[in-house]
Amino acid sequence: MTAQTVAGAPTAPLLDFDDAVAAYEPVFGLETHVELSTRSKMFCGCATTFGAEPNTQVCPVCLGLPGSLPVANRAAVEATIRIGLALHCTIAPWCRFARKNYFYPDMPKNFQISQYDEPLCTDGYLDVEVDDRVFRIGIERVHLEEDTGKSLHVGGATGRIHGADYSLVDYNRAGIPLVEIVTKPVTGTGRLAPAVARAYVTELREVMRALGVSDVRMEQGSLRCDVNLSLHPVGSTTWGTRSETKNVNSLRSVERAVRYEIQRQAAVLHAGGRVVQETRHFHEDSGVTTPGRSKEQAEDYRYFPEPDLVPLAPDAAWVEELRATLPELPLDRRRRLRDAWGVSATEMQAALNAGAVDLIEATVAAGAPPRDAYKWWMGELARRANESGRELAELPITPADVAALCELVASGRLTDKLARDVLDGVLAGEGTPHEVVAARGLEVVSDDAALQRAVDDAIAAHPDVAEKIRGGKVAAAGVLVGAVMKSTGGRADAAKVRDLILRTLGTNS
Amino acid sequence: MNELIRRTAAELAAAIARGEVSAEEVTRAHLERIAAVDGTIHAFLHVDGDGALAAARAVDAKRAAGEPLGPLAGVPLALKDVFTTKGMPTTCGSRILQGWIPPYDATVVRKLRDADIVILGKTNMDEFAMGSSTENSAYGPTRNPWDTSRIPGGSSGGSAAAVAAFEAPLAIGTDTGGSIRQPAAVTGIVGTKPTYGGVSRYGLVAFSSSLDQAGPFARTVLDAALLHAAIAGHDPKDSTSIDAPVPDVVAAARHGDVRGMRIGVVKELDGEGYDPGVRRCFRDAVELLAALGADVGEVSCPHFDYALAAYYLIAPSECSSNLARFDAMRYGLRIGDDGTRSAEEVMALTRAAGFGAEVKRRIMIGTYALSSGYYDAYYGSAQKVRTLICRDFEAAFQRFDVLVSPTTPTTAFPLGERVDDPLKMYLADLDTIPTNLAGNAAMSVPIGRSPDDGLPVGLQIMAPAMADDRLYRVGSALEAAYRERHGRLLIDELATASAEEGR
């Protein structure tokens, strides 16, 4: 086994990944924070629009001014219950908010309204697929809380509060509803641990999207993860000491952070050391984690029931009403579509990653054969989206347009090549495929008389070639086909032209 | 003494409505009274003369235009400095909020303004409502108008003293453990702690969220009822506010009649530690109630003995969290921000300099009580006691319509007597705390002067939650009986005394 170090980062020795998972079994857990996309904040009426001028979406309540009081946002409670139901959780018939007390300048009240020992949703699961295997990830709890403000530390080297010249705080984010989803410890994933962790967050994101409760834009911080991980020797039944890695804010980072912690902790254990129970920070740029607070320095949050809010008591009828609003779950849907479209799990995964599943489904609904719809979106259109650095959904073409294109090709009115030209027209904003065909005159020449004239002209222009064909050199027909295609501007069906040439020259065999 | 300041709020409102006197004249009379006596009493931290006169003139204009006026339109009021007032300083009696001008009105303040009540200014209080003597104010103590060497009670001592000293006919206070009832008792006036959730807490700077409640001070039971009705009612901005009709306290105050009412005397709220004079007055009042036709009996509430201990865990716990926001970051005092210190250091220096000793003591007690490993033993146990006290009340209210006790074990004590003995200070709230823990309604009404020292004594009436009207029925009956027996109210004796002094 070999130990490595990461250049340019505070150097923690790492064990080779394959060696690490050969010797140690990882147990991990994920705490995911999802910002809900409610119109107003968790405990006041302020707007939640992302990217507004700093401190313009604030009021006495979310600034924590003396005398102000919180009032729970019903829409946020509903969204949380729906998340809980989608994750197969039990919804508490009675629960309370709690205060989590700690001092920090971006916390307006110096306590956060959260939930502690009485979460709204408990004990569920989420199935995820990795390498055609299904992993059932247990959900410990789903609870509702408020977000903090956002600090900007100016000056200093690290962008952290220590060493900064001064700090600015934007309270627009303070009080935005935040749902925390905590998994049970995930065991038995072995070398797939990083991939399973990533697949879980991906699937969770899909669930949030399907529910329509969050924008789940990781780059805007509307989905953030903490990763807990411990290792124990393969065969041992006692789990090791865990680290908690904060600030893991992209799907790729989730995978990297799990992988890194496996390698780092394995190196510690391999060298005969002990893993320290601590909070660690993940660095997006270098992909490493560095130590933060240790257990001894851990804060005592002095949780107690929030006296300014009445208990939440969702009655059974309301919960059932909300259950009735649940959409088909993303994994179920993908399995159903896979069968309907006749694509493999890998192809479906590719469509999911490309954000094409909805588009393909809508195209099929508009009448296109599934394979054709898949082919256009995942082929030509994916390539163009990629080239222009856009998401598929951002291309100026609708599923109805793609379905029309498929129909034009299937009916023989467009060749594949012409269809690509039509696509250019549609993407250039020239209209629907039919409008582009008409305007650019791209339709296949289907008038037999006109095609016959073009064939006759070509034969007349190349008497030597015609002679060869008559003499049995059928392969020479290619030259005449080329000539006809040229004279029709590519709007003829090449196979049909070839037939016509051979028939005209009496060599139809 | 201008005759106007001796009149009740109900009389003033009627006179203004009839055009016998203008709201402006009434306000001027009270501002003059404040100028004359508040140098001694120190009931006010901030007098808003211009704002008060403008509000009074607006009432006069409304009347001139023939617009309808509310039952307290044009009546001046003193507001405890614990409510946020847009554009007017709000200090909570603390140095840490010095200079803070809130950008919004508390719901109580909005309701006062909507009722055309004239806010004269903000009154002195124990810092963040923690205390029973108003000596814990960062801005100096308030004096009791009956004897200026004595305390006016607390924490709403400024509001009580303002009403007792005829600086205002009405005042608003807050009551977390007795902070309306105890000052009312020791200054000889009426004070009510409404049912928890009966009056919005939005804009009331929190001491202990599950106990705090705003309520009225007045010199008569009817005036208190009119003010109670003006500030009560559901507020969507306060989740703990009760969404139900307000009991008709005004009708109850107008029809004081205790015939057939079952009144329970709480056995545990008497005995050792009570002044003989207070006990004597209380006994007389209970006999009077029986004579008026009430069905009087004794009731035991055994867990009341643990109320004080439970209160001094719950209230500090909540306060340690509520007061965390005073950190120098966004408003109020900021100490040590010289460019070399970290945010944490500035927070610590500001809190060390900005909070007084009693506030610090309670923050420390509360922080300790909520700490992991101690939570169950302290905060958890206190909540259990709270539940037991609620059950005691429930059982007692099965047998009785209201319960009664002395409001406080002693009359007003001398300034300085208990400042260095917090435990003795805490005993002033012995009788009043159980009601806060249970969330019920209670009132203190004056019942006479102690034969020991001639100082006012109050009787506490306790009613179940949302039965606040019963307080006013009993209070009004006692008040009428006192008037009948003495030809005047207790507080009128003070008016006469001070008129003679001023001559």
Ligand SMILES: [Zn+2]
């Ligand atoms: Zn807000």
